[in-house]
Amino acid sequence: MGVLIVAALAAAPGPLSVSPEPADAAEQYRVWASSKGASGEAAEVACRELAGQGPKLCLRVEDEERRRYVTRADLAAWGLTHAEAEAAAVEVLTASPWELRELDGGGSWWEIPVNDVSALAALAHPRWFPGDLVAMPSRSTLLAWRSDGGELDHIMLVAVRRAYEAADDPVSPVVLRWSDSSWGVFGQARPAE
DSSP: OOHHHHHHHHHSSSOEEEEEEOTTHHHHHHHHHHHTTOOGGGGOBOEEESSSSSOEEEEEEEETTEEEEOBHHHHHHHTOOHHHHHHHHHHTOSSOOOEEEEOTTSOEEEEOOTTOGGGGGGGGOGGGOSSSEEEEEETTEEEEEOOOSSHHHHHHHHHHHHHHHHOSSBOOSOEEEEETTEEEEEEOOOOOO
C-alpha cells in the first residue's frame, strides 16, 4: 500500500468509499449544507464527473457510525487531494466485486451487490470493470456489460431506464462507456410515453 494511501486512511475519521450520485448532487449538497449554516469548502461535496452529462462519483466516509459525504473542507483538513482520497477508497478492493448475471435467451451482464458499500469503489477504477458499458440507475443498482452493438444493448438500455424510473434513490438513466482512459456517454433509453 502506498504512503499516500496510508496517510489518507490515517487522516480520515473512518473508512473512505465512493458513491454514485445524480448529476446535480453537488448543487443539492450545497443547498442543504447552506441551510445548515455551512459555507465555502464546507458546503462543497467532493465529487467528480464521470462524463459531461450523467452521474457523478462522490466521496463518502464512515464517521461516528454514519456514512456521510466528504467535503472539500474535509480533504483540506486531512491534507489530501481528491485523487488521493479516492485511491484510498479503491485500495480496499482486492478482487472484482462484479457478479455475473445471465439473460434468458442468451447474453449476460454484471451487477455489484447492493449491500457492499466498499464494492462501490469499483466505479472509481477501470481495472474492475468487466465490460465497456456501465450504468448507475440508482445508488443500489450498478450494472455493466460488454456492448454487442445490438439486442443486448437495447435490452440493457431499457432495463436501466426502468430501474431509474422505479428507484427510490435514482442516480441516472445515462449509460457510460469506458474507452482507453476516459468515460464517455454511450446513450440512454427514452422515457416511456
